[in-house]
Structure formats: structure tokens, C-alpha cells
Amino acid sequence: xxxxxxxxxxxxxxxxxxxxxxxxxxxxxxxxxxxxxxxxxxxxxxxxxxxxxxxxxxxxxxxxxxxxxxxxxxxxxxxxxxxxxxxxxxxxxxxxxxxxxxxxxxxxxxxxxxxxxxxxxxxxxxxxxxxxxxxxxxxxxxxxxxxxxxxxxxxxxxxxxxxxxxxxxxxxxxxxxxxxxxxxxxxxxxxxxxxxxxxxxxxxxxxxxxx
Amino acid sequence: xxxxxxxxxxxxxxxxxxxxxxxxxxxxxxxxxxxxxxxxxxxxxxxxxxxxxxxxxxxxxxxxxxxxxxxxxxxxxxxxxxxxxxxxxxxxxxxxxxxxxxxxxxxxxxxxxxxxxxxxxxxxxxxxxxxxxxxxxxxxxxxxxxxxxxxxxxxxxxxxxxxxxxxxxxxxxxxxxxxxxxxxxxxxxxxxxxxxxxxxxxxxxxxxxxx
DNA sequence: GACTTAATGGAACAGGAGACCCGTTTGACT
DNA sequence: AGTCAAACGGGTCTCCTGTTCCATTAAGTC
Numbered sequence: 001x002x003x004x005x006x007x008x009x010x011x012x013x014x015x016x017x018x019x020x021x022x023x024x025x026x027x028x029x030x031x032x033x034x035x036x037x038x039x040x041x042x043x044x045x046x047x048x049x050x051x052x053x054x055x056x057x058x059x060x061x062x063x064x065x066x067x068x069x070x071x072x073x074x075x076x077x078x079x080x081x082x083x084x085x086x087x088x089x090x091x092x093x094x095x096x097x098x099x100x101x102x103x104x105x106x107x108x109x110x111x112x113x114x115x116x117x118x119x120x121x122x123x124x125x126x127x128x129x130x131x132x133x134x135x136x137x138x139x140x141x142x143x144x145x146x147x148x149x150x151x152x153x154x155x156x157x158x159x160x161x162x163x164x165x166x167x168x169x170x171x172x173x174x175x176x177x178x179x180x181x182x183x184x185x186x187x188x189x190x191x192x193x194x195x196x197x198x199x200x201x202x203x204x205x206x207x208x209x210x211x
Numbered sequence: 212x213x214x215x216x217x218x219x220x221x222x223x224x225x226x227x228x229x230x231x232x233x234x235x236x237x238x239x240x241x242x243x244x245x246x247x248x249x250x251x252x253x254x255x256x257x258x259x260x261x262x263x264x265x266x267x268x269x270x271x272x273x274x275x276x277x278x279x280x281x282x283x284x285x286x287x288x289x290x291x292x293x294x295x296x297x298x299x300x301x302x303x304x305x306x307x308x309x310x311x312x313x314x315x316x317x318x319x320x321x322x323x324x325x326x327x328x329x330x331x332x333x334x335x336x337x338x339x340x341x342x343x344x345x346x347x348x349x350x351x352x353x354x355x356x357x358x359x360x361x362x363x364x365x366x367x368x369x370x371x372x373x374x375x376x377x378x379x380x381x382x383x384x385x386x387x388x389x390x391x392x393x394x395x396x397x398x399x400x401x402x403x404x405x406x407x408x409x410x411x412x413x414x415x416x417x418x419x420x421x422x
Numbered sequence: 423g424a425c426t427t428a429a430t431g432g433a434a435c436a437g438g439a440g441a442c443c444c445g446t447t448t449g450a451c452t
Numbered sequence: 453a454g455t456c457a458a459a460c461g462g463g464t465c466t467c468c469t470g471t472t473c474c475a476t477t478a479a480g481t482c
Binding site: 043120128136139202205 | 337385
């Protein structure tokens with residue numbers, strides 16, 4: 001409860017936003033790096049503010065003041081990730097583009113460092129409303145970046161006109177995230193391939209046409 | 212770290228397994244009920260061993276001894292859920308059965324009490340290996356219960372022979388869990404319907420045929 | 423280059439989580 | 453019914469988490 005008030009009042013105009021100079025940015029970089037390391041090594045449940053402060057070479061007061069809690073750290077990590085965007089593929093055929101998208105998701109989730117971060121983000125989002133909103137926003141922008149790929153496919157007539165691009169892209173991601181977050185199965189190349197194929201087959205059948 | 216040793220040494224032959232008599236079972240029931248309540252009210256991050264003990268009317272020593280941590284509580288809750296199984300549908304047509312499956316998943320995840328439990332379980336599984344295994348086992352049995360439904364559909368020729376039943380069922384669940392756990396979007400009836408339709412379309416196209 | 427103020431960091435402090443000890447209760451077995 | 457062992461529960465103690473206070477450092481501004 002006090003966690004929630006701290007987060008909502010410290011995020012919009014928190015320390016670091018009014019004076020985004022050299023030191024403040026360095027502190028944030030060091031803390032977020034330390035957070036990534038800690039997540040990769042010991043996971044979200046062991047995320048400890050004091051240890052983060054120590055390994056980032058920063059006063060623990062600062063960490064508590066600016067981030068408030070492990071969930072706050074992960075949420076900020078998410079904001080940081082949202083700022084770096086990767087370009088979408090363009091192989092000339094929708095099947096290839098969707099396959100590339102599925103492989104990108106797979107690579108991210110199986111990456112030893114990134115995978116741990118995503119596990120943490122999902123756990124944190126299940127605990128905290130604000131983190132959930134940040135996560136939703138992250139995927140909204142990520143999917144929007146790839147939407148033109150689907151639109152081009154529709155123009156080429158590979159899928160029915162009126163197909164909802166984002167809905168199709170969600171269908172590609174869903175099987176991968178389902179295995180990653182829910183059943184914790186291994187993400188093989190097969191799984192990614194089938195995710196792309198299944199989504200495309202459904203799109204061709206008109207399941208994602210917006211009425 | 213000490214959490215891990217405690218869990219591994221207390222779960223396989225923990226108190227309560229050697230003497231599954233009246234009191235022990237009552238204590239477990241009360242504690243798991245209190246856990247469900249707490250999850251529904253305040254979520255996983257606020258799960259507090261002392262408060263659980265108090266609201267279950269049980270000594271906190273007992274809760275610490277038998278479950279060790281919030282993750283342990285949620286893991287046991289999961290074991291408890293795994294024991295109650297619901298019968299699979301049989302509408303006579305695969306499309307209807309898959310739709311029923313999707314609706315069942317949707318009802319579970321949107322159920323105010325159950326939804327909170329699933330959020331907690333997913334968060335706990337992201338933190339703890341043993342909980343992740345328990346969750347994986349839960350879905351293995353759940354999906355196995357529905358596999359005959361798909362097999363009947365294949366016999367009726369509604370999908371290609373050789374279609375992997377579990378793979379098809381995963382495809383139905385995936386979009387729902389993706390929205391539930393990752394993007395935290397609302398699970399409308401539309402979403403469930405499209406999940407079933409898309410999975411069936413992909414199956415008809417032969418995407419889930421085991422080579 | 424001096425001034426103002428945001429941000430940092432060290433130290434001390436309070437509160438609560440979690441472990442331990444040991445007496446009590448209760449189920450299982452004869 | 454009586455015995456034994458297992459599980460429960462109250463009380464206590466310790467250590468860690470998170471907060472507060474204040475001096476120090478360094479951005480931004482003139």
C-alpha cells in the first residue's frame with residue numbers, strides 16, 4: 001500500500017527527471033546494469049535493493065528514493081528497454097517476415113540475460129499495476145513497429161484485406177510467450193516456426209479480419 | 212539461497228505427508244483458503260506468512276515450517292488445484308469443443324478469485340524452479356484430459372490425421388494466456404472465439420501434423 | 423567563476439520477517 | 453485405553469529491510 005503511493009508519486013516527477021545531467025544518468029545506468037546482472041544470476045525473487053546499491057557502487061538511500069522497490073527497478077528497466085527499438089524485417093514475403101519475427105522473439109527470450117529480465121518483468125507485472133501498464137505499453141509499441149510488415153503482405157494479397165495486423169502479430173508471439181511464462185517449455189526453432197505458420201494459416205482463413 | 216534449501220528439503224517428505232490425518236489436513240485447508248483469499252484481495256507481492264497464519268487461525272511457526280515462503284504456499288496451492296479436474300467438453304464437433312475449451316480457460320482466468328491465483332502462480336513460477344515444474348505438470352495433465360477431444364475430431368476427419376492433439380490445445384490456450392500474463396489485456400468473448408478459430412484453421416492447414 | 427538547489431551518500435534508527443526453543447496437542451498403532 | 457511419535461503453537465530473539473536526517477557533491481544559471 002505504501003509501495004503504491006511511493007511509486008505513483010515518485011515516478012512522474014521523480015528525482016532524475018528535473019536534472020537529467022551527467023551524474024544522475026550515470027547512477028541510473030549503473031543501477032539498471034546491476035539489476036540486469038542480478039536478475040540473470042539469481043532471478044527476481046532474490047532481487048535485493050541493498051545488494052543492487054552495493055554492486056552499482058551507489059548509496060542505498062539513492063536506490064530506495066528513486067526506485068522504491070524491486071518492482072520499481074524492474075519497471076524502470078522496462079522503460080529503458082522500450083527506448084531501444086529494433087528494425088522490423090522485410091524479406092519480401094509475409095511468411096518469411098513472420099518467421100523472422102518469431103525468431104526474434106525466440107532469440108530474445110532464450111538470451112541468457114534477456115530471458116531472465118523478461119521472467120522478472122512478467123513476475124513484476126503480475127504483482128504491480130503500474131508495471132503491468134508499462135509492460136502493455138512496451139508491447140504496444142513493439143507490435144506497432146511490425147504492423148507495416150503485415151500491411152505490406154495484405155497489399156501483396158498474401159492475406160485477406162482487412163486483416164488486423166496487430167492481431168496477427170499477437171498470434172505469432174502468443175505460443176512463444178505461453179511456453180516461456182506459463183508452461184516453461186524449451187523454445188526450440190520448431191516452436192517458433194510453427195507459431196509463424198499457424199498464425200499465417202489462421203490469417204489466410206480470415207480469422208483476423210476486422211469486421 | 213537458504214530459501215532454496217529449505218524448500219527442497221521440506222517438500223518431498225514434509226510434515227503433513229507422513230500423518231495425513233484430521234488436524235494436519237484441516238490446517239492445510241485453512242492455510243490454503245487463507246492464501247487464496249489473500250491473493251484475491253492484495254495479490255502475490257503482499258502475500259505475508261504472518262498474516263496468512265493469523266487469518267487461518269494457525270500458528271505462524273507451522274506456516275513457516277510447512278511452506279517456508281510465499282512461493283511455497285503458491286506452489287502447494289497449485290498442487291491442490293491439480294487434484295481437482297474438470298471433465299472435457301463433447302459437443303460433437305471439434306469447432307464447438309475447442310470453443311468450449313477456450314471459454315473454460317477464459318472463465319478461469321477472469322474469475323475474480325481464480326484469476327488472482329493464476330497471476331500469483333505465474334509470478335511464483337518465474338521466481339522459483341520447483342514452482343515452475345509444478346505449473347508445467349499442472350498443464351500437462353490438464354491438456355492430456357482434453358487430448359481425446361481432438362483425437363475424436365481427427366477420427367471424424369475434421370483435421371488431418373497425425374495432428375498433435377496437445378499442440379493444437381496449446382494453440383488454443385496461448386493467445387489467452389499471452390494476454391493474461393504478458394500484455395494484461397481484457398479477455399473478451401471475442402478473444403476466446405478467435406483463439407479457438409485460429410487454432411482450428413492452423414490445424415486444418417496441417418501445421419500441427421507430427422512428421 | 424560564483425550562486426542556487428537538486429541529487430547523492432553515510433550513519434543511525436525503527437519495524438518486521440523469519441528462525442529457534444520447548445511445552446502441548448493429536449493422530450496412529452497395539 | 454495406553455503408548456509413542458509427529459505435528460502444532462506461543463514466546464522470544466536476531467538480523468535484515470527500508471526510512472529518516474543531514475552533510476556533501478555536482479548540475480544548471482547568471
